[in-house]
Amino acid sequence: MGLAESPFLQACAGRIPSRTPVWILRQAGRYLPEYRAVRSRFPDFLSFIRTPEACAQVTCQPVDILGVDAAILFSDILTVLPPLGFDLAFREGEGPRISNPLRSGDGRELPLFDPVAELGYVHDAVRACRAALPPRTPLIGFAGAPWTVACYAVDGGGGKEFSRTRAWLHSDPSGFAKVLERIADVTADHLAAQAQAGCQALQIFESWGGIVAPSDYRRVILPSVERLIARLRERTDIPVIFYCNGASTLLGVLDGLPADVMAIDWRMSLSVARAHVGPRPLQGNFDPCLLHAPHDAIRKAVSLAHAQAAGGPWIANLGHGIMPDAPVAGLKALVDAVHALPPVVAEIED
Ligand code: CP3
Secondary structure, rough: OOOOHHHHHHHHHHOOOOOOOOOOOOOOOOOOOOHHHHHOOOOOOOOOOOOOOHOOOOOHHHHHHOOOEEEEEEOHHHHHHHHHHOEEEOOOOOOOEEOOOOOOOOOOOOOOOHEEEEOOOHHHHHHHHHHOOOOOOOEEEEOOEEEEHHHHHHOOOOOOOOHHHHHHHHOOOHHHHHHHHHHHHHHHHHHHHHHHOOOOEEEEEEEEHHHHOOHHHHHHHHHHHHHHHHHOOOOOOEEEEEEOOOHHHHHHHHHHOOOOOEEOOOOOOHHHHHHOOOOOOEEEEOHHHHHOOOOOHHHHHHHHHHOOOOOOEEEEEEOOOOOOOOOOOHHHHHHHHOOOOOOOOOOOOO
């Protein structure tokens, strides 16, 4: 079997695949002892992702260990920040920290940089992953959506509120929209370079989409996502997956987005999402904490999701990244249950 018959790529193309594909958000990660062994060779996360061979090693792990239908490049959505002039560090147990965040009114203009020159280490990692993966396994490249990246660039680190970023959105929407535009342009070029280096699909992470009002998202943020996808489409025709955490508040807003696949979190059902996207491919949306359930409950959740996704192609996945304490056995049970599903999409059920 080659890449053309990949169930994941068939689903991305809008076809009902030969079997239901599954992969896991943040599938290369701390829940795997094999990941922790490679991670321990590096003093910090940034030196790890700047080493293509190590990226290739951990990118392949979930494919070998779990049998997932696609690999996702091992890198991070915040790699665009240093070439945009930000001083980024990942501190142990603390997550990302930016010592010179962008502030409304500070007059700083973000540079338009060439990702091929500045982020070559990511594209080298793509090439190393592609060479190391089984030829039939597609590789997903990725980047953050402009709003989600701006949340870190403006607030300066982790958290869940991003109140400085939201304040800027309200106090100076047109100035803030220019920041989003600049991030959109470099992100489109970075994604195109990942496609060029050997990815078969690209995912855009809107991890903080759900923290703003739908009207603000539509007015200020959505144009930057449309700009990103339009610029990307000029450079590559591989499928684009748009993942939105908090999609339930935004589905009406996101309905017209020209992404090939819509990916959602677990706070809404796949049947409601299906009613919005029609026959377009859907991805998601198990609660990452489901992996702690007895395996029977995991299998039941898989059949329910399969019924709810009916009406178009479905790529099974979690609704957000897997947690470091996730049991590998629960994850294996989920992947196996998806692969045991009948290939034909069932009738719609609530
Ligand atoms: O298998 C994979 O998906 C690995 C590749 C990957 C990582 N980050 C590696 C990583 C991907 C696709 C991401 C995306 C990412 N990064 C997102 C969007 C997805 C989401 O969860 O909403 C976001 C918001 C980030 C930013 C980021 N990177 C944060 C907030 C943190 C710290 C919190 C955490 O999860 O640890 C990171 C660090 C990070 N990125 C780690 C990994 C494996 C942990 C670092 C370590 O091993 O020490």
